Amino acid sequence: MATMEQSGIQEDDDLVFRRICGLLEPLNHKGVKLSRDVDLVADLEVDSVSVLDIVMDIEDYYDISIPVNTISETKTIGQLVDAIHAIKGQQG
């Protein structure tokens, strides 16, 4: 997966990151500081269905489809952000 520098989409990446963080914040009961390295299940204790629901909001916002298969391969916020960028690149 491309890093922010490689893909040259730092600002856009930041927007996707911030959007995801906004959706995660209500579920962040432990008050974890959200960063790209935060693990959705291990650190935030967000269940798999909640992750799928968040992704649906992202899909509708960006008018893209993110397969369940892709989401199950992402563990951290950063990986989810990168996956969304990859799909935006293909479908957008």
Place this chain on the structure above:
Amino acid sequence: MSLFDKFEKNAALYNQLSALGKNPFTVVMEEVLGPTRASIKGRETVLAGTHNYLGQTFEPAAIAAAKEALDKEGTGTTGSRFANGTFAGHTQIERDLAAFLGMQHCVVFSTGFVANLGAIAGLVDPSQDVVLVDADCHACIYDGCTLSGAETIRFRHNDPESLDKRLGRLDPKIKGKLVCIEGMYSMYGDTAPVKEFVEVAHKHGAHLLVDEAHSFGIYGETGKGVSEAEGVMDQIDFYSGTFSKALASIGGFVASNHPEVEYLRFSSRPYKFTASPSPSTIASAGAALRNIKETPALRKMLWKNVGRLHAALTQYGLRLAAGPAPVISVLLPTREDAFAAWNFLLDQGVYVNMAIPPGTPGKDSLLRLAVSSAHTDEDIDRLVAAYGAMAEAFPAARVTG
């Protein structure tokens, strides 16, 4: 020890509840006393957490048919449908189900779970097809997608427009598109707008699978399900169902007018590599099917009971998930509330089902009441009284607190 580490968190809760004797997931029906009664913890309890919608578990004709099959064909098939486990009864019930549903073909699997697993994994080719799944579909549909290995896209629950957008975005190179929905969803008791889904799916050249596990025998003029109630029985591509609810046995099936559904018999691993239902379970399911066809009064009685219970629970101000349906769910804000309310009802001599996230659609925990045509007036009185006491004791279960 790392193999077992993952259990730690949930095991603590599970063991704690079990130790207190208050675990909804370890209930034992010590003695079954009838279609709606069992002894639980030594006490006679009204069963409203089983899915015995048409009360067929003690239907005399079904019991007689099962006994006869036991005597004539033995206790089990000892083989899979594909190899040595197809008896005359299996093919007979396939013909009976197809005839009842007005479809040309029917394939019987070992359970309802296995039917969806086997249909999806058998129909879809991961190299060229995509599955689109309602967000609230049952675990067996999601597991069917996983087993198929195909790209799986989730759309918003009961939202044909959300499906329309996702179908519209698909790569034109994709060959097969399978859309999966349910007739009645078993957590909230809400039903799908099947007609709108048919239109959207077919507009995009997709096939539609409707899982009517909880609605078979119950919805529609003749009990064919929500698809019949919506007037689109002849337009859905695949109809899946189970023997374990209205038919009060165990087994599952997929019916279709596409002759290719027969190819599941050699292309679906969950069909080929698991033992077929035993002769007696097939025989009782067949007898229950005949009884349902011949006795529309069962359905009327169920809906009468649904109406009475839904009205009473509404009057108590309980927060209900959906309109009148054979599943009536009360929403509770926290898992702790749900555990306590479930135990409260059990102490009142009423057994219902408890469901907690992530097994539920939203963030709520819920108490699922499953209504039966076999619930007597006395059963309903006891259910109404127990829910009334619960509404008093648990303001969190009420709309206005």
